[in-house]
Amino acid sequence: MVASRLYGPVQQDLALVEEVIGSLRQVDYQPLAQMLELVLSTSGKRLRPALVLLAGTFGHYRLDLLVPLAASVELLHTATLVHDDVIDSADTRRGRPTVNSVFHNSTCVMLGDYMFAHAAELVARTGNIRVIRLFAHTLMVMARGEITQDMSAYDSRQDVQEYLHRIAGKTASLFATACEGGAIVAEEPEEWIQALREYGYNLGMAFQIVDDILDFTGDEAEMGKPVGSDLMQGTLTLPSLLLMQRYPADNPVQRFFRERTEDHLQQAVLMVRESDIPAESYAMANQFCRRALEALSPLPATEARRTLEELAQYILERRS
Numbered sequence: 001m002v003a004s005r006l007y008g009p010v011q012q013d014l015a016l017v018e019e020v021i022g023s024l025r026q027v028d029y030q031p032l033a034q035m036l037e038l039v040l041s042t043s044g045k046r047l048r049p050a051l052v053l054l055a056g057t058f059g060h061y062r063l064d065l066l067v068p069l070a071a072s073v074e075l076l077h078t079a080t081l082v083h084d085d086v087i088d089s090a091d092t093r094r095g096r097p098t099v100n101s102v103f104h105n106s107t108c109v110m111l112g113d114y115m116f117a118h119a120a121e122l123v124a125r126t127g128n129i130r131v132i133r134l135f136a137h138t139l140m141v142m143a144r145g146e147i148t149q150d151m152s153a154y155d156s157r158q159d160v161q162e163y164l165h166r167i168a169g170k171t172a173s174l175f176a177t178a179c180e181g182g183a184i185v186a187e188e189p190e191e192w193i194q195a196l197r198e199y200g201y202n203l204g205m206a207f208q209i210v211d212d213i214l215d216f217t218g219d220e221a222e223m224g225k226p227v228g229s230d231l232m233q234g235t236l237t238l239p240s241l242l243l244m245q246r247y248p249a250d251n252p253v254q255r256f257f258r259e260r261t262e263d264h265l266q267q268a269v270l271m272v273r274e275s276d277i278p279a280e281s282y283a284m285a286n287q288f289c290r291r292a293l294e295a296l297s298p299l300p301a302t303e304a305r306r307t308l309e310e311l312a313q314y315i316l317e318r319r320s
Contacts, residue, residue: 006045006050006311006314007050007053007054007307007311008054008303008304008306008307008310009054009057009303009304009307010050010053010054010057010304010307011050013053013063013067014046014049014050014053014070016063016067017046017049017053017067017070017071017074018046020067020068020071020122021040021071021074021075022040024036024040024075024115024118025037025040031103031107032111032114035099035103035107035108035111036111038099039078039082039099039111039115040078046074047207047311048070048073048074048077048174048175048178049070049071049073049074049178050070051073051175051178051179051182051200051203052066052069052070052073052178052179052181052182053066053067053070053182054179054182054304054307054308055178055179055180055181055182055183055186055196055200056182056183056185056186057186057302057304058183058186058188058192058196058299058300058302058304058305059183059186059187059188059192060186060187061186062185062186065125065126065127065128065185066182066185066186068122068123068125068126069122069123069126069131069181069182069185070178070182071119071122072119072120072122072123072135073119073174073177073178073181075115075116075118075119075122076115076116076119076135076138076139076142076174077174078115079112079113079115079116079119080112080142080146082099082108082111082112082115083108083109083112083146084146085098085099085108086105086108086109086112087146087150099111116139119135120135120136123135123181126185128184128185130184131181131184131185134177134180134181134184135177135181138173138174138176138177141169141173142169142170142173142174144169145166145167145168145169145170145171145173146170148165148166148169148170149166149170149235152166152236153233153234153235154234154257155234155236155257156236156244156253156254156257158236158241159241160238160241160242160245163236163237163238163241164205167204167205167208167209167212168201168204168205170208171204171205171207171208171211172200172201172202172203172204172205172207172208173201173204174204175200175201175203175204175207176197176198176200176201176204177197177200178200179196179197179199179200180193180194180196180197180200182196183196183197191298192298192299195295195296195297195298195299196295196296196299198291198292198295199292199293199295199296199308200292202288202289202291202292202295203288203289203292203311203312203315205285205288206285206286206288206289206292206312206315206316207315209238209281209282209284209285209288210282210285210315210316210318212230212237212238212239212281213238213239213278213281213282213285214318214319214320215227215228215229215230215237215239216228216239216240216269216272216273216278217272217273217278218319218320219319219320222319222320223320224320227269228265228266228268228269231253231256231265231268231269232265234257236253238281238284239272239277239278239281240253240268240272242277242280242281243268243271243272243275243277246275246277251268251271252264252265252267252268252271253268255267256268282316285315285316286316289312289313289315289316292312293309293312296308296309
């Protein structure tokens with residue numbers, strides 16, 4: 001799918017979301033302005049806010065409510081990345097310096113908190129208590145997913161079900177909230193709200209699985225991070241779990257967790273690349289995409305629905 005047409009009928013309206021996010025940089029304290037500039041200077045694909053707008057097209061498409069919600073979802077996502085980089089001591093993200101590589105970690109934690117607060121203020125602009133409660137619940141679920149990931153670092157006693165539960169909280173919950181929140185604000189029928197939530201959840205699951213596959217098979221320049229970054233941080237993902245399932249007695253993942261050498265890491269990456277594990281992982285991502293498409297069945301056949309269907313295919317084909 002061509003990037004300029006990625007989000008179909010809401011592509012142009014995303015500029016309004018960019019304006020709201022950009023306004024966050026307008027602060028009168030220079031160090032904070034510098035940090036926000038560093039974090040917000042790259043727009044990314046804006047998939048999550050686009051989902052808010054797309055979900056809103058099936059009801060009363062009120063940009064005065066949908067745009068702040070979309071911006072809040074993106075800021076919430078970005079704030080979690082700031083905290084992730086602090087936890088991982090990451091120097092780069094998407095090929096650019098992280099804010100914690102320039103400023104103190106403690107300051108960056110507070111920056112993430114500042115962005116969480118700003119996201120909460122934006123969602124409050126909807127004036128919709130159901131959406132505000134949904135936002136708060138999602139933040140708790142995401143935080144729990146991050147805590148689970150952090151507490152299980154370098155622990156090889158994990159299985160695929162635990163992994164799926166973790167990414168449901170860490171990633172899929174925000175995708176689900178983006179779609180559900182947009183539908184709620186647009187005052188859509190409850191059946192449609194739940195259908196869009198189910199779509200978002202399954203799309204988010206597929207998105208994270210593909211992300212985890214690319215961590216082994218992707219191009220470092222395209223991804224903006226080293227191949228094998230998840231294992232470096234002690235995070236077990238679907239490809240590494242499948243590798244351990246196949247070689248339970250001895251495998252480079254367990255060896256790397258015991259003795260963190262570059263050789264063990266590269267062996268793990270190579271074994272995954274040269275096996276059918278990426279294909280098996282893509283098959284699971286495809287299952288979630290199929291469920292996402294099935295969830296859309298109650299919705300009318302509009303351009304927005306067609307765009308949501310195309311996004312499911314895009315998720316499987318993306319390379320960064």
